[in-house]
Amino acid sequence: ESVVSEWRRPPFPDLDPEKDPIIFQQLDLEHYTDDKTPDGMPAPQGGTAPVIRMFGVTAEGHSILCHFHGFLPYFYVKAMAGFKVGLALMCSKFLKITVAVPRLVATTKRMLETGFRTQTYPEHCYSAFESFIDFEIRYSSLLLFQIFRFMTDTGVTGCNWIELVPGKYQVRAGCEMTTSAQLEVDVLWNEFTSHPPDGDWQKIAPIRILSFDIECAGRKGVFPVPNIDPVIQIASVVKKPFIKTIFTLNSCSTIVGSKVFSFRDEKEMLQAFTDFVCAVDPDIISGYNIQNFDLPYLINRANHLKVAKFPYLGRIKDCVTKIEGDEYSNRSKMGSRESEAKLTWREGVQFDALLREQKLRSYTLNAVSFHFLGEQKEDVHHSIITELQNGSAQTRRRLAVYCLKDAFLPIRLLDKLMFIINYMEMARVTGVPLSYLLTRGQSIKVISQLLRKTKEVDLLMPVIPTSNNDEFTGATVIEPIKGYYNQPIATLDFSSLYPSIMQAHNLCYTTLLMKNSKEKENLGPDDFIKTPSGDFFVKSHIRMGLLPEILESLLSARRNAKAMMKVETDPFKRSVLDGRQLALKISCNSVYGFTGAQVGKLPCLEISGSVTAFGRMMIDQTKRHVETQYTVENGYAHNAKVIYGDTDSVMVKFGVATVAESMALGKEAADLVSEKFVKPIKLEFEKVYYPYLLINKKRYAGLYFSSSSEVHDKMDCKGIETVRRDNAPLTANLISTCLQKLLINRDPEGAVDHAKEVISDLLCNRIDISQLIITKELTKTKEEYAAKQAHVELAERMKKRDAGSAPQLGDRVPFVIVCGAKGQAAYLKSEDPIYVLENNLQIDTEHYLKHQLSQPLLRIFEPVLGEAKAQSVLLKGDHTRVKKVVSGKVMGGLMAFAKKRVTCIGCKAVLPKDGAVCVHCETRESQIYQKEIAKLSSLEEKFSRLWTQCQRCQGSLHEEVICTSRDCPIFYMRKKVRIDLESQSSVLRRFGSAAW
Template sequence: MLRIAKPMNYIPVTPSIQQRAQMRAPQCIPLVMEPESKFYSNSILVLDFQSLYPSIVIAYNYCYSTCLGNMENLGKCEDFKFGCTSLCVPPDLLHQLRHDITISPNGIAFVKASVRKGVLPRMLEEILNTRIMVKQSMKDYKHDKGLTRMLDARQLGLKLIANVTFGYTAANFSGRMPCVEVGDSIVHKARETLERAIKLVNSTKKWGARVVYGDTDSMFVLLKGATKEQSFKIGQEIAEAVTATNPKPVKLKFEKVYLPCVLQTKKRYVGYMYETLDQKDPVFDAKGIETVRRDACPAVGKILERSIKLLFETRDISQIKQYVQRQCMKLLEGKASMQDLIFAKEYRGSFAYRPGACVPALELTRKMVAYDRRSEPRVGERVPYVIVYGTPGVPLIQLVRRPIDVLQDHNLRLNATYYITKQIMPPLNRIFSLIGVDVFSWYDELPRIQKVCSTARNELDSRKGTISQYFTTLHCPVCDELTQHGICCKCRSQPQHVAVILNQEIRELEYRQDQLVKLCKNCTGCRDQQIQCVSLNCPVLFKLSRVSRELSKAPYLRQLLDQF
């Protein structure tokens, strides 16, 4: 901006902190509609204004150097407040410019480009033209992947610079040269542009379209009963009609079609996306929900994504119910992979938290530092943890454990109830409640019997254990029927069958453990002895831990065999 301003004999304003603090606050906010939250089986068109804020600046010549101030202050012979400083527009000058002034929706006057072209429009035109040139170069050199990646990074950088120009004019707290009149004018004009586009779509009867959601520079248009081909045709017509009502370079671009789609709340939606008419297989596209967020464990995103895909593809709630209940039973029976149940939250430093804060990353760091002061994570590093079972009434923060601790201590069990009721079910309920389904009732229908095998009692006598060690299974290890006697009466009548089944189960577990140990030894390069692995990204580590847990009940199974 300074390179463009200097040849035009402009000197940039340098406001002090006190001047920035005295500037009035922005009054305009972007248009973000509350969507009609439900499941849409019809086509949803997504149309987006291409670089709306930079286009508004260029089209209407909004700049520091072209702004005459608020209409209420024009015509007065005295100085008036303008951004961080003051401004005075002589009445005779205003009379000369009376036919070359544009008024923004919030009452700010700007001169047209025919009188004086602003610095910001000049700068943004250069940036956007350069971006077009770089994108054209990407097409010419698409065979060179390295060059294509570099050019893609450059065009993205140019796009971001253009988009943050508005933020430069509106950042009244930390900005270098804020001017609330310019910033408010850009936002209010963009809002008016989107509102005009929405009104045009809703009032044109031949399209039969209705806008169900709008957000800053985009709108979602519902077409009832339209096929995919008709949706693409109407979407292109809407884009051309809206673009024709706005000055260049303001352009509405038809992006994609969602068929079907779920609009949850503002900035949270998911659907099957078609970007071209020739595209046969849709792409799962989600924004703002748990499938694309990092604040939940991977299991939440996987179960939610699979459930939504079943809803889109089958429209059969019974299939979704069976799938969710199967996943819940895997958790309750301890068959789910721990790798999918690990949270990872950012550590902000020991002095960044308020006193008494219950933050898992901070709690684990305190334990690690108490053992070894060098083990404190870096600021910004993500600390992995899981939630385990504890005695009733214990605060949740005390149930936080490092994954490596759970892998090494077979007495610790993952808290399946917490993962299901607090992590998996709420996101599912937010989606499926829109179609009148109570997801929590699916969990309530599941049996509450958990299979918990104890280790041999002589091992427990030598050391203190948790309460889970003293539970024995209520299921027969052969036929899985409920029993209070280890092996049920029906299987007791077939001792040879029992011996074959139990011996085969023990041998399979030992074989699987042996194969996984070989994998670990090959990975570490040490064939003679196994090195303790600590890589939480390795799936073999968790498989080996699960097999070792299952093998821990081998003495109990052998004890049952000795009874025959």
């Protein structure tokens, strides 16, 4: 206790429940049932009572848990015939069915749907509305809905502020507490205030985040197993207050700025860590890959060692942190990543899952840190970890520093990317609890908004049986007029095309006129529209759609947020607002996707199909308008031509020479076209590309001008190798540099020269291996792949070598292509880059030229140089001469053969016996020796430079480098030089003492 007490939250001040309100920011909600309730709260009916518990933090940083009582689950069924008046939509009455606990919803619904008779009415099959038990085996989806129901009925949105009114809440005494929160209270479900996140209520409470990382002492070549391999270190970093701690097995030297706790016994260490977590009482637990590795490992290990009190990492007393998902996992892409640990009452933020939203070539902690923080981290192989552990207090300290860094980086990344702010804003905007954003998909957000809206206007959401088969047509991509345009190209975009179509034409579930609809017969021709896909919707003067209303409120909130951002001076508040406007934009765009999601809760292809059909028509019309208006005939200097367009944009060549002219015409055209469409559809001038290289559909590059200034804003590349992650960095970099030379410097010769130089470097083996690494995601298991693939086959081979470090499902697999038999398939020639270095395998440079460089290069050069010239200039000539490299070890058998033939170091003549030089070279042996010595020292110098660079990265210049990061180019260079050094030393050894 003395160890951990200093990090407890500040004590809760004295509270008078009759006078003091309790105000807190709510972070999560959960549903549970209890067989008893406190005095003054509704008693359980029929055994158990449903309770909603809400966790939150006050502005002063106190943790609080609130139990809401008396909120019963309910749903609706369509009433039997005989009821006269009804709700607008269904023209029928509904019966509200309330049950005692959620478990009864499913049975009740089934009973009602099967049908039965009552005394007053004949037998009737009732169809359920808003019952949300489409998956009856999954109880949790029902509880989820129960939480939504509570939130919509009480006006609670994700992460908003809650105020408990004096006299309306009861504080629990210590012995009645069920959790480790500082304060627990009981409230009636409708006797509190929920503040919408506006004005002052946009603030954010001080949230405590704990991030941790563990190290295990693994055995050589095997992935650590909790039943055997001990946990040796646990590092954790908390914010705020800022606390760095490390729990170590065996002694560990002190680390400045961190608390070191060393233990003789692993069980004690595990227990101390749990105690620490409970004392700190974090709101969010984070870490890299913790839910797939660290947490399950800790729990299984504690289980194995019988540390009974370990798994209580959550806030609920007597509630074990469980490992979830053995039953259903390992089948699909989503649920297949082994078992996951489920934390109760703390948000588990699996860090790498958040990072997957960013498109990166690699998702290792190292790669991500480098990308966002500009900082590498060490990657230590598990065999070295055991070595360091078995060393001294100093080597264990070395490990601890490394472990601490891994715990700290997720916190820094959370900050840097503003994940917490952005997710809270998303929760507030869409109304869903924070945790749903982390664990569920996009559609839950739309459902949440729809439920709130339907309640407002007294409508109910039907239960749609899931079915999929039907398809609907998407957007148009205008056939590009490919080529290199050395003139300004104006780009006009429909802003938020799909949302604005839905608004303009009042497209919604509630406005759709079904086939054979009786309503249509009673409507005049001006009361409804026929969409280009042949569906009918009533106009807004008859009935305003819900989706358009949702979109309107999202868009006006976004306009509002943007306006507030402009006047806000506090950078933190500004970033909150920026997060909000982004969240609003994303929510807007996901509404259309939701209507088209056939496996979702409420698919409506009439809506999504109409939206895309309108879009297609509008793009065609826009093209036609622009091309008929801007003509010589109409007094313009040139005939305008739409050279390309995709979904919501058109690229126009007005024929003018300057960016400014193009811009002026673009703005004019945008306004002209906007007028022809129903509000709020709006075509906007976006940017001018000059020059512009149009390679194909969805593939182009150009210099981006957003204003008529002299200089471009950036070079914009779409779909080209530079932005794709499935090629080697060599390709991406070369294409990027060539494009810069072509577009910015306007120097085709320079671009060609550079390409030739890189090709020559490649063929002469002068390219570093890190530039040649291709990565591809392992999207399914080997059996599921129809054809053989390079990365899949390699992953399989690596598994056989070392199951511990082999890539797993969902990982991106790095590989290079090595030499093999002539005409051998690429999937047989893929290899792990580290394996290539260690075994001195030859890279198949010709493969890289033929399959990685030539096509992309031709594609960008052909429009500039012409097909024939591009071919001949780039791919023929001296620079394509291959330098055959004699390798030390090729593959098994060959290597033995190579060893036998010792050659003279001076003239490469075969030597009859061991030694350095042949008879003819003996006279200049000393000279040859000096040359080889020089080579060695140059390699040594290179090695020491790289070594120092790695030391700098690890933050210490007097410790050995232990990093083996596969994402780091330095690592590969260091490894290569080291191998070269060794072979050079062995060359020198052959001279014997005579030479000097």
